[in-house]
Each structure stands twice: as structure tokens, then as C-alpha cells.
Amino acid sequence: MTKEEIITKDKDIHAFLEVFDGSTALTTSGPLSGKTIAIKDNILFEGHKVSAGSKILENFTAPYDATVIKKLKEAGAVIIGRTNCDEFAMGSSTENSAYGVTKNPHDLERVAGGSSGGSAAAVASGMADLALGSDTGGSIRQPAALCGVVGLKPTYGRVSRYGLIAMASSFDQIGPFGKSVSDVEAVYNVIKGEDPMDSTTQEFPISNFQFSKKIGIPKNFVESEGVSEEVKKNFAEAIEKFKSLGYEIKEIDLPNIQYSLPVYYIIMPAEASSNLARFDGVKYGLHKDGENIIDDYFQTRGEGFGLEVRRRIILGTYVLSSGYYDEYYGKAVEARRLITRELRNLFTEVDLMLTPTTPSPAWKIGEKSKNPLEMYLEDIFTVHANISGCPAISLPSGFAGKLPLGIELTADLGREDNLFTAGKEFLNEPY
Amino acid sequence: MDKDKVLSLAKLARIEISDSEAENLSHEFDTILGYVGEVKSIKANSLKLTADSFPLKNVMRGDGEGHESGIYTEKLLSEAPAREGNYIKVKKIL
Numbered sequence: 014m015t016k017e018e019i020i021t022k023d024k025d026i027h028a029f030l031e032v033f034d035g036s037t038a039l040t041t042s043g044p045l046s047g048k049t050i051a052i053k054d055n056i057l058f059e060g061h062k063v064s065a066g067s068k069i070l071e072n073f074t075a076p077y078d079a080t081v082i083k084k085l086k087e088a089g090a091v092i093i094g095r096t097n098c099d100e101f102a103m104g105s106s107t108e109n110s111a112y113g114v115t116k117n118p119h120d121l122e123r124v125a126g127g128s129s130g131g132s133a134a135a136v137a138s139g140m141a142d143l144a145l146g147s148d149t150g151g152s153i154r155q156p157a158a159l160c161g162v163v164g165l166k167p168t169y170g171r172v173s174r175y176g177l178i179a180m181a182s183s184f185d186q187i188g189p190f191g192k193s194v195s196d197v198e199a200v201y202n203v204i205k206g207e208d209p210m211d212s213t214t215q216e217f218p219i220s221n222f223q224f225s226k227k228i229g230i231p232k233n234f235v236e237s238e239g240v241s242e243e244v245k246k247n248f249a250e251a252i253e254k255f256k257s258l259g260y261e262i263k264e265i266d267l268p269n270i271q272y273s274l275p276v277y278y279i280i281m282p283a284e285a286s287s288n289l290a291r292f293d294g295v296k297y298g299l300h301k302d303g304e305n306i307i308d309d310y311f312q313t314r315g316e317g318f319g320l321e322v323r324r325r326i327i328l329g330t331y332v333l334s335s336g337y338y339d340e341y342y343g344k345a346v347e348a349r350r351l352i353t354r355e356l357r358n359l360f361t362e363v364d365l366m367l368t369p370t371t372p373s374p375a376w377k378i379g380e381k382s383k384n385p386l387e388m389y390l391e392d393i394f395t396v397h398a399n400i401s402g403c404p405a406i407s408l409p410s411g412f413a414g415k416l417p418l419g420i421e422l423t424a425d426l427g428r429e430d431n432l433f434t435a436g437k438e439f440l441n442e443p444y
Numbered sequence: 445m446d447k448d449k450v451l452s453l454a455k456l457a458r459i460e461i462s463d464s465e466a467e468n469l470s471h472e473f474d475t476i477l478g479y480v481g482e483v484k485s486i487k488a489n490s491l492k493l494t495a496d497s498f499p500l501k502n503v504m505r506g507d508g509e510g511h512e513s514g515i516y517t518e519k520l521l522s523e524a525p526a527r528e529g530n531y532i533k534v535k536k537i538l
Contacts, residue, residue: 295525296532307458314460315459323461331477
């Protein structure tokens with residue numbers, strides 16, 4: 014598609030905040046040559062605007078390339094534009110973007126998911142071959158499921174976060190969207206790797222475990238309250254499909270996995286409140302003038318941050334404050350270790366864990382925006398992967414009416430290979 | 445949580461919010477904290493979880509010059525809301 018064709022097509026969907034001019038490819042014979050890729054509006058691309066969906070960075074131009082951008086250019090990819098997202102990646106629907114909501118290409122009255130909703134919609138509607146998003150609690154996998162594409166959150170530390178605008182640094186990870194598992198794998202192979210600019214990146218030694226086609230199902234968890242009937246039915250069909258492909262399905266019990274979401278919604282705002290302290294109207298970004306320098310901070314941050322960002326910063330300030338720290342943050346960090354241990358133990362018995370990606374298909378725009386907790390509950394099946402660092406992939410698994418649904422596979426640290434193998438078999442791709 | 449508590453937290457976070465927003469947030473926080481407060485019932489202490497199940501390591505740069513002095517100055521300062529020469533300009537603090 015040409016720039017003009019994308020702009021025309023995007024009028025209804027609003028996946029893009031900006032479509033770029035010219036080609037970025039540094040080679041015509043790289044692994045991604047000839048492919049177009051859209052990037053989420055929180056990844057720095059030198060000389061281009063990047064706003065994290067926020068007014069506070071409305072006129073900010075990236076002074077350097079994120080490591081993933083450098084790698085994409087070297088691999089021959091053409092970066093075609095930046096995509097809409099919830100402000101600072103905080104949300105599950107892109108309704109929190111300061112620049113308007115992204116609509117689901119399958120039904121324009123419904124959300125595309127989030128926070129990387131623009132990236133998912135760009136791929137689903139064919140405006141981009143590929144896209145990058147970031148995933149802190151499900152922000153790649155959930156919109157991938159709601160838009161009917163493949164989305165991967167790599168192992169924590171697999172992909173450099175240098176040049177990613179931080180939300181919760183111990184959870185954030187950049188990952189790809191694509192129409193197929195092979196496409197997602199190709200981008201993953203380009204962007205992964207150790208980076209001296211991100212001290213948390215590391216190589217994970219691949220264990221000697223042979224892939225044995227064993228999948229665990231946390232039955233009690235999957236049947237949690239609030240999971241829609243159509244999702245349950247679709248999930249049961251996915252299990253049958255894996256059985257027919259020769260997979261052994263094992264019911265498993267993870268006694269503490271249901272605490273993943275409460276743990277996430279304590280640690281994430283805590284880290285976000287610290288990370289977003291850097292927006293002070295002094296170094297870069299929006300500046301609002303007050304009576305003195307302290308008042309400048311209040312005015313700049315009060316006007317520059319949207320409602321959900323203000324909510325999470327204040328909540329994070331609360332759980333970190335003296336008197337409440339042990340009760341909330343301290344407890345959540347302990348629980349995080351417990352959940353991680355349970356999950357990693359599980360992967361000595363099975364290769365993969367299977368759940369739905371979301372508890373329901375895409376909802377109507379505005380339907381959940383009045384109730385923050387209801388929106389947070391959308392992340393129920395995705396946050397365990399961020400809490401533990403494990404990689405997880407969302408695969409299109411059918412439809413509820415015209416709305417796409419997704420299933421999610423989670424693997425042990427560093428075992429993206431198992432996700433790709435099972436994912437390709439599930440989608441009948443050659444491998 | 446009451447409205448005044450929210451206002452004092454917002455003050456700690458250096459965010460200007462209105463009374464009505466603080467009032468709304470106080471009710472939302474009650475609901476959210478009621479939900480996330482479930483973590484208090486986890487019995488993790490007894491497990492002596494002293495080590496992470498996630499392998500972590502520190503990466504340090506060797507001593508020496510990182511890069512030539514001044515090569516990024518213009519790029520970074522051009523994003524500052526106010527500057528004077530090669531300095532970021534701020535209001536008087538004292």
C-alpha cells in the first residue's frame with residue numbers, strides 16, 4: 014500500500030498516528046526485506062515524533078533509535094508509521110490514547126484491544142505486514158486476539174528495551190505482531206539478543222528437554238467467573254484440535270495463579286509511578302508555567318497526563334507509601350516469586366500451558382471505560398507471563414459471530430521455539 | 445480511602461487534580477484496593493522465598509570514555525522546553 018492508500022483506509026480505523034515518508038531499509042537482501050512494519054508510538058525512531066499516546070510528549074522528537082529499530086533497518090524492513098496506543102501503554106482498549114480510539118477492523122463499533130491496539134489493527138486490516146508493540150500485562154497478546162492476528166510477548170530480557178518509553182520496567186517487553194506464526198518468528202529472530210544498552214538482556218541457555226507435545230490446562234483458572242460462554246466453547250475446540258494433532262493434554266493445578274492479576278495491579282502502578290516521575294516539564298516534553306518551579310511540576314503533570322495515567326501514578330504512590338508498603342508492594346513481590354516458582358515447576362512436566370487469551374471478544378467502545386476494575390479484569394489470562402518473565406503467544410482460534418477470538422500458549426523462560434512449533438501446527442502452517 | 449487522602453497522595457506525586465476527581469478516585473481506589481488486597485491472604489512467608497526463580501545478572505560497562513564529549517548535547521537540549529546556551533533553564537529554587 015502507498016502512503017495515501019494507508020491514510021485513506023485508516024480513516025475509519027485510526028490505527029496510525031502518523032504514516033512516514035520514504036523507506037528505512039538499509040539492505041534489500043535482509044530477512045525482512047520487502048516487508049512493511051508499523052511501530053507502536055512508544056518506541057523511539059530517530060528524527061520522528063513519539064508521544065506514547067500522551068499530550069505530555071505531543072511534540073517530542075526521538076533523539077536516537079531504539080535498539081529494535083536499528084535491527085529492523087539492518088534487516089531490510091520498511092518502517093511505515095507509528096501506531097496508536099493507550100497513553101503510556103496503560104489500558105486494554107486504546108480508549109486511553111490522548112489522540113482518539115482505534116477501532117476494531119472486524120467491527121468498527123468495537124475496541125481493537127490495547128494497549129498496542131493500533132499495531133494489531135494495522136496488521137489485521139492489511140495496512141502493514143508486521144508491527145511492533147510492547148507488552149507489560151498483555152498489551153500485545155490481548156489486541157492480537159481481539160483483532161484476529163498472532164502476537165508474541167518474548168521472554169523478559171530477550172529483546173532490548175533501550176528506546177522503549179518505560180511503563181513498568183520489570184514487566185515491559187517489546188514483541189511482534191503478524192498474520193502468521195512464521196512472520197512473528199522472523200521479526201523475533203531479528204529483534205532479539207543481548208544489548209549493552211539494556212542490562213536486563215541476556216541469552217537463555219536452551220535446556221536439553223526434548224519437545225514432547227505435552228500441554229497443561231489450568232482448568233479451575235480457565236473456568237474463572239466472568240469468562241464468556243463463547244470463549245469457553247472456542248477454548249474446548251482448541252483443546253480438541255491439539256489432541257487431534259497428537260498433543261497430550263494434562264489438567265494441571267496452579268494454586269496461586271489466580272493471584273496474578275492482583276499482584277500485577279500492585280507492582281505495575283508502583284513501577285509506573287516511579288518511571289513517570291521523569292516527566293517534569295524541565296528536560297523535555299510539555300511545560301506548563303506555574304508560580305514557581307514546584308508549581309510548574311503540578312501544572313505540567315496535571316495537564317499533561319490523562320485520567321488513567323493520573324489514576325495509576327496516584328495508586329502506585331499509595332502502595333509504595335510508608336505504612337502501606339509491606340501490606341501491598343511487599344506482599345505482591347513475595348507472591349510474584351511464588352507464582353513464578355509454580356509456573357517454572359510446571360514446565361518440568363509439560364512443554365506449554367494453554368489458556369484463552371481474553372475472557373471475552375472485543376467489547377463496544379465506551380462499554381467498560383467508566384469502571385477501571387472491570388477493564389483491569391480483561392488482563393486475567395495474560396499477566397502471569399509478565400509476572401514470571403515467561404514467553405507467551407496469542408493465536409487466532411476462531412470467531413464469536415464476526416468477532417475474532419484467541420488462545421494463548423505460555424512456555425518456560427527462553428523457550429519461544431516451543432511456542433512457534435505448537436503455534437504453526439495449530440494454524441496449519443508449514444514448519 | 446477519603447478524598448483528602450487522595451489529594452495528599454496527588455501532592456506527593458506532584459500532580460494537580462480537582463476536588464471532584466479526588467472524590468471519584470477515592471471510590472475507585474476502594475474497589476481496586478479491595479480486589480488487589482487479595483494478595484494479603486497468600487502464605488508466602490513460610491516458603492522462605494529468598495531467591496528469585498528468575499535468573500538475573502548485572503551488566504557493567506568497563507572504565508573509559510563512553511563516547512566523545514558533547515556529540516549528543518544539541519540533540520538532547522533541542523527537546524528542552526527552555527535553555528540558555530548549553531544549559532537547561534529552570535526557575536530559581538532558593
